[in-house]
Amino acid sequence: MNSHHPAIDRSADILLSDPWLVTPAFVYDERVMAAKLRAAATIREATGCRVLYAMKPFSIVPALRMMAPGLDGLAASSLFEATLARDVLGARGSVHVTTPGFRPDEIRALDGLCDYLAFNSLSQWRRFGGQLSGRGRGGLRVNPQLSLVKDDRYNPCRRASKLGVPIDDLADLARRDPASLNGLGGLHFHTNADSESFDPWLATVERIDERLGAVLSRVDWVNLGGGYLFDRPPDLAPLAHAVGLLRSRYGVTVFIEPGAGFVREAGRIVASVIDRFTSDGRQIAVLDTTVGHMPEVFEYQFEPEILGEAEEAEHTYTLAGCSCLAGDVFGEYSFREPLDIGSRVVFTEAGAYTTVKSHMFNGINLPTIYALTASGSLERKRAYTYRDFLSRCGG
Ligand SMILES: Cc1ncc(COP(=O)(O)O)c(C=O)c1O
Incomplete structure (x- = not known):
């Protein structure tokens, strides 16, 4: 089509x-991008979330500069993307990063560039969490173990996934050793690809709420990832409900970070x-x-x-x-x-x-x-x- x-x-x-x-x-x-930014503004107003653009699908610099004023920030996957994000945004807007590839020799630079860092594993959290300069900026990427994507090549919740802490492991740790999560600032998940419906976003938040309430009540922010198309969103209500639930029950700031949907x-x-x-x-x-x-x-x-x-x-x-x-x-x-x-x-x-x-x-x-x-x-x-x-x- x-x-x-x-x-x-x-x-x-x-x-x-x-x-x-x-x-x-x-x-x-640029006119299509402007239309996407208007759609993003509608989502922000209707749901109360902050809207980032995940840079990974497209990072042409003049286009990023054009998009920046319509965004709450940029989501990066590496030191290079984070450096570009900070360059494009200047002091305005937040820079977020998550990657399975955090390297010990890059943490200090990422700490200087990013406002929010979501570690991909408990191993990363233990090694790097204490090295960040401000409390609450380090979070954990969670694998909600709710498979939404049929093709396993795109499925972050595939079996034995490398992406994020399995939700049950995190819930278990929060029960057994809550002190090990001291200083944790947020949670991140990204589980979908090219979804035209926002229903799976709500289903995922409901699962996190149900299994990770004890962790949610300790953090300040939740990033719901990308993987959703939004030019003509069929219905904003599921996202509004998901964001409302997180904000009212846990008082957290909620981010979304679509990529392909924008570009x-x-x-x-x-x-x-x-x-x-x-x-x-x-x-x-x-x-x-x-x-x-x-x-x-x-x-x-x-x-x-x-x-x-x-x-x-x-x-x-x-x-x-x-x-x-x-x-x-x-x-x-x-x-x-x-x-x-x-x-x-x-x-x-x-x-x-x-x-x-x-x-x-x-x-x-x-x-x-x-x-x-x-x-x-x-x-x-x-x-x-x-x-x-x-x-x-x-x-
Ligand atoms: C962590 C994370 N956030 C956001 C995105 C953007 O996804 P999409 O371009 O499907 O919206 C991806 C894509 O792989 C991702 O891995």
Whole structure:
């Protein structure tokens, strides 16, 4: 299904035919981002939570600077992301971090940059909790052991998960040795992926309330993670109920940190057809992009959305990336008009987990970054060159 966001419809002509746009291009639409920020403001007002953006799906700096005033802060997964978060936010807004990869040599720097640090295990809490400069900033990521995601590759609550302290272990520790949690400031969980309903958020909070009441009554903040889409949230009531429960019963500050929900629809990758031929009777169209620019297409073997594709239309192509990898293929797509060499192909809904994961396999350059601004004009933000490749190669 293609997105029907009005801003996307208006921009189609520019993406398909503006000669100034050099492909492959990654184009983010500031108007779509502004709409997401308005949706986030509605969520904040309706539910009483604070809204962070989890930087991991997309961290293009000028876009982060544009988003920052509409956010309560940024959520990072590493020292580099936390450094960028603090740089973008300045003194305004909070920086949060959680990762299974906290390193002893980075704790001091993270302590200086972040307002909230959620340790991923009791082992990390024991080793690093006492090293933080202020009380109450260190928390624990909890695994609520409530599986919401069917595909285990995305499921933080899979069996023997590496993500967070199993809820029963924490409840048990709070009973047996409450002093070991002295100084604990908060709880964090993140358990979902691309959920369009907020019901699972409430179910998760109910489970935490039921099993971890003794811990909740000792902390100041709870971070409910991301994994929820929110442009047209079907119903805000479950989140409002969840946040209300935590605030009224435990007096905590509640954060949410969606990532993809803010950016997926805002980003598009524009490619050009650079070759066409037949193979085993199929029409192959080779593009000047590659799955290396959208690695999840290959990792998870899904077919990305393309503007103007029409099932059962007359002209069908296998759209292939331009690297040497045989499986560097986007899928079979049909269009009403034939594709020629030079025709443009626009991948919609390409804002999340693309630029941050892209690489230069085969020495193929990264897409040039453009913004579609509030006035509808195209602005080039960053073009990569041989020097970027050389530097990645240690040169
Ligand atoms: C801890 C944490 N918070 C937030 C997110 C953002 O999730 P999404 O982009 O699905 O909203 C993730 C994604 O992996 C995560 O691991």
